[in-house]
Structures are given as C-alpha cells and as structure tokens.
Amino acid sequence: MATPAIDSSVLTRRGVLAAAAASLLLAGCGQPGERPDDGSSASSAPGDQDLVVGASLELTGRGAALGVPQQRALEITAEALNRAGIPVGNRRRSVRLVIQDNRSNPTVAARQAAELTRAGARALIGGTLAETSVALAEAAQKIKTPFISVGLGDGVVLPIAERTFSFQVTPDAVDVARRLADLVRAKRVRQVALLAADGLHGDSGVRAVRTALQAADVELVRTVRLPATGRSFAGAARRIAAAEPGGVIVWGTAPDSGVAARELRRADYDGQLFFDAGAISEDTLSEANAAAVEGAYAVHPAGLGASALSATSTTDLERRDFNYRYTQRYGTSDTFAPYASDALQLVAESVRLATSLDRGRLRAFLQMQVAEGIAGGYAFTETRHGGMEPDSLATYVVAQGSWQLYG
Incomplete structure (x- = not known):
C-alpha cells in the first residue's frame, strides 16, 4: 500500500487526517514494547514468529462469487509482501495466511474467529456477506483480535462502542x-x-x-x-x-x-x-x-477505472501490478478482489508502525491508518472504523x- 500522499490542490477529509497521522501515531499509542491498555492479553511474538493472519471467507455457498476472489487476492498480496518481509522493529517478518471456508454460514464464521486466533492469528480478515462479517465482528470483540471486514453492510462496525476491534474496507x-x-x-x-x-x-x-x-x-x-x-x-x-x-x-x-x-x-x-x-x-x-x-x-x-497505461503514482503502479498478477494467474481480473488486498496491506502497515505483533497495539494503529489502497482511500479514526472514503467512489x-x- 502506498505511503499516504496529500494532493495540495484538493482538501479532503483523508488529506487532513493524513497530515495529522504521524503525530497522532507517536503520541496516541505509547512507546514500542508498552503493554496495551485495552484488555488484550497478547504479547509480542518470539523473534522467529511470522505475522499470522487468519481469513474466514465464503469459498462455498451463496457468497462464493465474492469470497473466492478474496482468497486469491490475499495469496497474491502475501507473496508480494514476503518478497522483502515486513519490518517489525529490528526484524523482518513474513506473512503466513491461514484461510478457512466459512461456507457462507455466520455460525461457522464466528467459530472460526476463535479457532484462527488460537492458531496464532494476530488479525482476522473476511466476511464478504454482511451476516458473516457481523458474526466475525462480534466474535473478534470477545477475543480481542483485530478484524477487517471485506463485506458490504453498515452494521458491521456499528455501534462503534461494541466494535472497537472491527474495521471495514468497503464503502458505506x-x-x-x-x-x-x-x-x-x-x-x-x-x-x-x-x-x-x-x-x-x-x-x-x-x-x-x-x-x-x-x-x-x-x-x-x-x-x-x-x-x-x-x-x-x-x-x-x-x-x-x-x-x-x-x-x-x-x-x-x-x-x-x-x-x-x-x-x-x-x-x-x-x-x-x-x-x-x-x-x-x-x-x-x-x-x-x-x-x-x-x-x-x-x-x-x-x-x-485506473488505466495501466497512465499509471504514474505509487498507488497506480501497485494497482497495475496487482491486476497483472491476478490476471496472469487466473486468466481475468476480478473487480471485487482488491478489498482483501487492501485489508492485508493495512494489517502489515499497522504491524510495521506498531513495531510489534501485539494484537492490542495492532488495533490501536489500525484505527489511525490513513492510506491509499488498490480499491480506494481509507481514513480510520477512533470513532470511525468504516474507512472507505466517499471521494474514492x-x-x-x-x-x-x-x-x-x-x-
């Protein structure tokens, strides 16, 4: 995901937040190694531990048309991140995906949230259906694991007081x-x-x-x-x-x-x-x-609508690279797939900023993310976890x- 950039000719909410993000990140989350104060019991991982990201996706059932492209996007993006690794403090970590099929069933999705966390997941991604996303959000809150929804529906991250560990990358x-x-x-x-x-x-x-x-x-x-x-x-x-x-x-x-x-x-x-x-x-x-x-x-x-021929910004180049790799592997691009790619990039960037794999610190840095992704722009805040910006549409x-x- 591209480093946030501000176009001086356009004053947007995302631009204003990006200008303030650096100071907020330094001031709002404490120093590296500090224990989180949100109740998370997760501690920093051993030096040889990967960044484990769990995904509960609709690979079968009514949501498969959207869930399968998300799986593919996660795998492509993890491969790209692992070329250089993710800097976490003075070490570089690899991303390890653990992907499960929730069969488009909210009950199964909720159970998988706990299973994936027990398997070492530091963050969860998934839920292309609103119902599975809500189930994952409720489970993630109970187990204090950050969750990023790739589903559509306004109830996933609301009310915010009951969804402090949940985020959403699709538009409102x-x-x-x-x-x-x-x-x-x-x-x-x-x-x-x-x-x-x-x-x-x-x-x-x-x-x-x-x-x-x-x-x-x-x-x-x-x-x-x-x-x-x-x-x-x-x-x-x-x-x-x-x-x-x-x-x-x-x-x-x-x-x-x-x-x-x-x-x-x-x-x-x-x-x-x-x-x-x-x-x-x-x-x-x-x-x-x-x-x-x-x-x-x-x-x-x-x-x-981004043209590969006119790609000039870092984000455009990343978008072109993602679409090329997706098409090369699967024969055609899928326009819904970039949501999961952005979700994984947001997790990776938050881990880098947090200098830790601690779930509580990861959540704290996720809610201060201001970034331009493949699908669109995001500006999370403490009171807004639905981050797709209106000017991205x-x-x-x-x-x-x-x-x-x-x-």
Missing part, C-alpha cells in the same frame, strides 16, 4: 446511495423502483436509498425485496416491472445482481438499471447476464461487456 451504503441518486437525477429519471437483496446488506440499501432519493427529489415508486438466494427472482421482478418505473436500482451482491437483471428483462422491463457496489464482479458480466446488464450503471471505488457503465468509467 449512504455514500453509494448518494452517488446513485445523483446519477439517477442526472439521467433525468424521475421515478425509480428499488429491488433490494434480503438480509443486512439489503436493509442498509433500503434505508440509504430512500433517504438519498428524497434528497435528490426523485420519487421511489416501489420497493421489493429479493427472496433468499436459491429461490426464483421472477416474482419480485414482475412486481417491479408492473410499477413501470423509469429506472430500477438493484441493491445486492453477485451472483444475485446479474440474476435480478435477467429476470427484470424477462418481465419486459426495458428501462435503465443502476447497481450498487456489490454488483461489481466478473460474475455480473458473465455470458448469461451479458444482454441484461449491457448499458447498466454502477457505483464503485474509482480504482476499477466513481460511476461505471457496462459497455461491450466490460465496466467502463462513466463521465
């Missing part, structure tokens, strides 16, 4: 909804319907979209929730089409997003489609979905079967 629903509402208004669509996934991610979307559309003076004519994955979406699509909206916002995650688009077209809806960030996956652009999603819009972190359109930066 409120920020995505505002960008979608602005786009809908710019496209002169006056009436829209919302087709939202079941579960916590869909709940976040319903709340955020209603508020954002009202502020944008766009009428929400109907809200329909998708049934649980594995059941037919046809009925929900017909109810949306019957309202005859000028646009439909599909708020869900792959593979549901693409299936919902297909069912809307089969229900004779021929208007504009708008996706939230959960749809940005190669699965959504699969051959089965291609005709249905062509011309659809989505809001997603701006890193998706951009709008994309599906053109000739690929995501293209719009406008």
Whole structure:
C-alpha cells in the first residue's frame, strides 16, 4: 500500500487526517514494547514468529462469487509482501495466511474467529456477506483480535462502542446511495423502483436509498425485496416491472445482481438499471447476464477505472501490478478482489508502525491508518472504523461487456 500522499490542490477529509497521522501515531499509542491498555492479553511474538493472519471467507455457498476472489487476492498480496518481509522493529517478518471456508454460514464464521486466533492469528480478515462479517465482528470483540471486514453492510462496525476491534474496507451504503441518486437525477429519471437483496446488506440499501432519493427529489415508486438466494427472482421482478418505473436500482451482491437483471428483462422491463457496489464482479458480466446488464450503471471505488497505461503514482503502479498478477494467474481480473488486498496491506502497515505483533497495539494503529489502497482511500479514526472514503467512489457503465468509467 502506498505511503499516504496529500494532493495540495484538493482538501479532503483523508488529506487532513493524513497530515495529522504521524503525530497522532507517536503520541496516541505509547512507546514500542508498552503493554496495551485495552484488555488484550497478547504479547509480542518470539523473534522467529511470522505475522499470522487468519481469513474466514465464503469459498462455498451463496457468497462464493465474492469470497473466492478474496482468497486469491490475499495469496497474491502475501507473496508480494514476503518478497522483502515486513519490518517489525529490528526484524523482518513474513506473512503466513491461514484461510478457512466459512461456507457462507455466520455460525461457522464466528467459530472460526476463535479457532484462527488460537492458531496464532494476530488479525482476522473476511466476511464478504454482511451476516458473516457481523458474526466475525462480534466474535473478534470477545477475543480481542483485530478484524477487517471485506463485506458490504453498515452494521458491521456499528455501534462503534461494541466494535472497537472491527474495521471495514468497503464503502458505506449512504455514500453509494448518494452517488446513485445523483446519477439517477442526472439521467433525468424521475421515478425509480428499488429491488433490494434480503438480509443486512439489503436493509442498509433500503434505508440509504430512500433517504438519498428524497434528497435528490426523485420519487421511489416501489420497493421489493429479493427472496433468499436459491429461490426464483421472477416474482419480485414482475412486481417491479408492473410499477413501470423509469429506472430500477438493484441493491445486492453477485451472483444475485446479474440474476435480478435477467429476470427484470424477462418481465419486459426495458428501462435503465443502476447497481450498487456489490454488483461489481466478473460474475455480473458473465455470458448469461451479458444482454441484461449491457448499458447498466454502477457505483464503485474509482480504482476499477485506473488505466495501466497512465499509471504514474505509487498507488497506480501497485494497482497495475496487482491486476497483472491476478490476471496472469487466473486468466481475468476480478473487480471485487482488491478489498482483501487492501485489508492485508493495512494489517502489515499497522504491524510495521506498531513495531510489534501485539494484537492490542495492532488495533490501536489500525484505527489511525490513513492510506491509499488498490480499491480506494481509507481514513480510520477512533470513532470511525468504516474507512472507505466517499471521494474514492466513481460511476461505471457496462459497455461491450466490460465496466467502463462513466463521465
């Protein structure tokens, strides 16, 4: 992950925090070797111990379309970090991943959090589904192990008083909804319907979209929730089409997003489609979905649109290198994968700054991280653990079967 850099021409929240980060890091966390005061019982690791990072991911089940790319991203990023090692005090540590399949089951995910910590994990990453992320966050709080969620849903790191060990690298629903509402208004669509996934991610979307559309003076004519994955979406699509909206916002995650688009077209809806960030996956652009999603819009972190030919900053070069290695290994890039890469980089940087593998110190330095990652920019604070910055978001359109930066 690139060293934070401030563009003097743009004053952003991230830039202000970055300017203050160094002094806060020195003043707020004590000197190297000091015991944490947050109740963590973890001590500094022996000199020959790796940085063990545990991952509980949806490698099977309903979240596999997003979970598998996260596993791949973690492995690629760990290899890159291990080329030189992570400086921790006067030693260099290697990253050792311990990855488990939570089978898209929150109960399994919660159990794995404890298992991974007992196996030596200094930090946890995972939960592409909101439900598994919440389960991991609750477990991480009990066992005092830092956890970074790669899932979508606003309840993962809130309330902050009960989630002091949890962080999130995906964008907030409120920020995505505002960008979608602005786009809908710019496209002169006056009436829209919302087709939202079941579960916590869909709940976040319903709340955020209603508020954002009202502020944008766009009428929400109907809200329909998708049934649980594995059941037919046809009925929900017909109810949306019957309202005859000028646009439909599909708020869900792959593979549901693409299936919902297909069912809307089969229900004779021929208007504009708008996706939230959960749809940005190669699965959504699969051959089965291609005709249905062509011309659809989505809001997603701006890193998706970076051109390898124009890469000039350190972050751009890191993004290009990651995409190259991912494509070389798996034949295609995956636009959802960079979240896990950023999560692991944030852990590694926090360990470097903490000069320790102590879990309590790692948590303290995570909540002061201000950095530019592959997916977007992050600015964690003591009172804000959902770190994806709003100015990291951009709008994309599906053109000739690929995501293209719009406008």
